[in-house]
Amino acid sequence: MEKAQAEVCAKLQGKPSVTEDDLHDLKYLKLVIKETKDAPSVAIAVAKGVHGGPQGTPSTGTTLTRSRPERFEDGKIDFKGMDFEFIPFGAGRRLCPGMTFAQPIMELVLASLLCHFDWKLPGGMEPSELDMTEKMAMIVRRKSDLYLHPVVRVPVPPQIAP
Numbered sequence: 750m751e752k753a754q755a756e757v758c759a760k761l762q763g764k765p766s767v768t769e770d771d772l773h774d775l776k777y778l779k780l781v782i783k784e785t786k787d788a789p790s791v792a793i794a795v796a797k798g799v800h801g802g803p804q805g806t807p808s809t810g811t812t813l814t815r816s817r818p819e820r821f822e823d824g825k826i827d828f829k830g831m832d833f834e835f836i837p838f839g840a841g842r843r844l845c846p847g848m849t850f851a852q853p854i855m856e857l858v859l860a861s862l863l864c865h866f867d868w869k870l871p872g873g874m875e876p877s878e879l880d881m882t883e884k885m886a887m888i889v890r891r892k893s894d895l896y897l898h899p900v901v902r903v904p905v906p907p908q909i910a911p
């Protein structure tokens with residue numbers, strides 16, 4: 750979180766909020782988003798079997814017990830549907846048509862959340878104590894809900910305060 754925050758702050762240089770033209774330079778933030786997407790959807794595995802595409806969707810091989818966005822740093826694996834070990838948006842004929850819309854939206858939201866808040870775990874919990882168990886369904890999600898305390902870090906600038 751601190752590394753991604755530092756990148757966002759360095760890019761903004763005091764600008765009050767993140768805008769689309771900042772996104773290009775947020776390289777580490779993009780890796781963080783890739784890291785969160787390393788959980789294949791069961792729906793894809795079923796759909797691809799039916800449509801005759803690649804069978805199953807093996808993940809890139811790590812369970813998300815520890816976040817390591819740096820493993821995408823060499824840019825060799827992307828989610829555009831060509832690297833079958835990593836297809837959060839699917840692949841082939843039924844590739845998600847919302848992919849290029851979803852990507853900048855995720856970047857804008859995450860960059861804004863990191864720019865304006867620090868995120869603390871409740872009760873002094875350490876990140877290593879988080880239950881990262883996944884729950885398999887039509888989509889893969891967390892088994893236990895994630896609770897976080899937002900701590901304001903960059904106050905809303907007076908010109909846009911209500």
Ligand code: HEM
Pocket residue numbers: 790793796836837838839840841842843844845846847848850851855
């Ligand atoms: C992080 C965000 C998103 C993820 C991870 C995601 C993922 C997926 C996946 C895995 C599929 C199935 C692909 C397949 O069967 O091979 C899909 C299909 C689809 N997605 Fe997305 N999606 C996202 C955002 C969006 C958005 C924002 C839109 C629309 C604005 C959208 C519209 C669609 C549509 C219409 C399909 C069906 C395509 C078809 O069956 O031909 N998605 N998406």
